[in-house]
Amino acid sequence: xxxxxxxxxxxxxxxxGGIRLYANAFIFLLVFLVLAIALPIxxxxxLGPLLRPSKPSKAKNATYESGLEPIGDARSRYNVRYYLxxxxxxxxxVEIIFLYPWAVSYHxxxxxxxxxxxxxxxxxxxxxxxxWRKKVLEWM
Amino acid sequence: xxxxxSSPLTGIGxxxxxxxxxxxxxxxxxxxxxxxxxxxKIIGWMQLRxxxxxxxxxxxMQSIADVLKLLIKEDIVPENADRSLFLLAPIIAxxxxxxxxxxxxxxxxxxxxxxTQVGLLLYLALSSIxxxxxxxxxxxxxxKYSLLGGMRSxxxxxxxxxxxxxxxxxxxxxxxSLNLNTIVVAxxxxxxxxxxxIVGFIIFMIAGLAELNRTPxxxxxxxxxxxxxxxxxxxxxxxxxxxxxEYVYVFALCALAxxxxxxxxxxxxxxxxxxxxxxxxxCIFFIFWVRATMPRIRGDQLxxxxxxxxxxxxLANLIVTAGVAxx
Numbered sequence: 324x325x326x327x328x329x330x331x332x333x334x335x336x337x338x339x340g341g342i343r344l345y346a347n348a349f350i351f352l353l354v355f356l357v358l359a360i361a362l363p364i365x366x367x368x369x370l371g372p373l374l375r376p377s378k379p380s381k382a383k384n385a386t387y388e389s390g391l392e393p394i395g396d397a398r399s400r401y402n403v404r405y406y407l408x409x410x411x412x413x414x415x416x417v418e419i420i421f422l423y424p425w426a427v428s429y430h431x432x433x434x435x436x437x438x439x440x441x442x443x444x445x446x447x448x449x450x451x452x453x454x455w456r457k458k459v460l461e462w463m
Numbered sequence: 464x465x466x467x468x469s470s471p472l473t474g475i476g477x478x479x480x481x482x483x484x485x486x487x488x489x490x491x492x493x494x495x496x497x498x499x500x501x502x503x504k505i506i507g508w509m510q511l512r513x514x515x516x517x518x519x520x521x522x523x524m525q526s527i528a529d530v531l532k533l534l535i536k537e538d539i540v541p542e543n544a545d546r547s548l549f550l551l552a553p554i555i556a557x558x559x560x561x562x563x564x565x566x567x568x569x570x571x572x573x574x575x576x577x578x579t580q581v582g583l584l585l586y587l588a589l590s591s592i593x594x595x596x597x598x599x600x601x602x603x604x605x606x607k608y609s610l611l612g613g614m615r616s617x618x619x620x621x622x623x624x625x626x627x628x629x630x631x632x633x634x635x636x637x638x639x640s641l642n643l644n645t646i647v648v649a650x651x652x653x654x655x656x657x658x659x660x661i662v663g664f665i666i667f668m669i670a671g672l673a674e675l676n677r678t679p680x681x682x683x684x685x686x687x688x689x690x691x692x693x694x695x696x697x698x699x700x701x702x703x704x705x706x707x708x709e710y711v712y713v714f715a716l717c718a719l720a721x722x723x724x725x726x727x728x729x730x731x732x733x734x735x736x737x738x739x740x741x742x743x744x745x746c747i748f749f750i751f752w753v754r755a756t757m758p759r760i761r762g763d764q765l766x767x768x769x770x771x772x773x774x775x776x777x778l779a780n781l782i783v784t785a786g787v788a789x790x
Contacts, residue, residue, distance in 0.1 A: 347472055348577040352565050354484040359561035363554045371700055374535045384542040386606045397607045405618050412621040419628040426636040460770045
């Protein structure tokens with residue numbers, strides 16, 4: 324039972340220990356951020372130059388294009404479909420962001436929460452159907 | 464020293480955090496090295512080949528030799544590339560892939576787990592930053608294959624992020640918390656969520672495979688048409704960091720699937736971390752198995768599948784789960 328109560332206290336650090344204890348979780352995340360930046364910088368900028376050769380030549384620094392001379396610049400126009408998918412993504416990602424807090428407090432909201440969220444979901448589903456009918460979801 | 468979670472932060476506690484971070488970093492580098500080895504070996508066996516067997520006993524040193532080779536390889540930056548972005552892109556891709564590991568509860572003692580109330584949300588938010596690194600890498604290379612690969616990657620990853628995010632809402636709804644530790648404890652007390660949330664689990668694994676750019680969704684790096692996609696121009700250790708990111712995400716996503724649907728570290732008799740390792744390995748094996756079995760799907764099927772199949776099914780799953788939870 325000691326383990327159970329430890330677990331309960333651990334999961335409720337925010338309530339028991341206040342914001343100072345809760346901040347520890349994010350300080351730990353910051354430690355990971357620093358380590359994650361330090362590893363590539365250490366390997367690429369500190370250790371790398373000591374180990375790897377550096378003999379650039381014109382042909383070596385050319386852009387790869389199946390062995391031929393590169394033709395033109397790569398940053399030309401591309402398919403507008405990517406933009407449409409980005410727009411769809413923004414709409415549905417925002418929907419998910421609204422769904423998370425709703426799911427967390429679902430048991431306290433009850434039937435009211437269910438009906439309210441269904442209205443929201445159906446509104447977005449109508450949007451999805453519209454995009455479907457307008458052939459936004461077809462690739463070619 | 465290691466009880467920094469249950470006491471206010473001191474210098475010693477901070478040292479414990481740093482030790483924890485470094486340990487996880489070492490662990491993940493080891494795991495990734497042998498993930499690559501086991502992937503090659505397992506796919507080899509499935510295709511009636513032997514797989515790597517030259518370097519060291521049973522080829523166990525193969526991945527280490529590959530890493531060393533990449534480390535001493537020349538770092539080529541193309542003349543036409545956007546130099547600063549080109550150098551930055553692998554780092555932007557890698558950083559979030561390592562940060563998400565801070566959120567995953569590996570053991571029941573919670574020594575090296577960030578106990579935030581928004582763990583799941585943070586995982587999804589951090590993992591989507593990697594898309595930025597990939598698009599930047601593709602764009603900065605100034606190579607037609609890279610640009611196309613990067614754009615395809617972005618389109619695919621943002622499309623599949625929506626079913627991925629929706630499939631886990633059922634779990635959040637049943638637990639009433641976004642804290643990954645709470646989710647595991649709730650499962651160890653009642654039932655693994657794979658049983659009430661089987662539809663969610665299937666969608667999670669499919670969308671996860673697409674997020675990882677792995678077969679059958681490996682269009683962004685289709686070798687035969689895009690010459691490795693967004694990292695065509697990368698060589699040496701910068702290329703290694705893109706590969707590292709990919710394999711860290713394989714581990715992280717399987718760890719997340721274990722945490723959300725397979726009961727995390729909970730299980731009888733054995734210590735908690737062994738249970739976690741067994742379940743995560745099973746998930747990873749599944750991903751390798753899929754790669755050995757499935758062909759690559761067509762580009763026009765890819766987007767349609769996310770928007771016309773996965774999202775409606777995920778929404779239906781959510782509506783049914785919420786309805787049942789109401790009863």
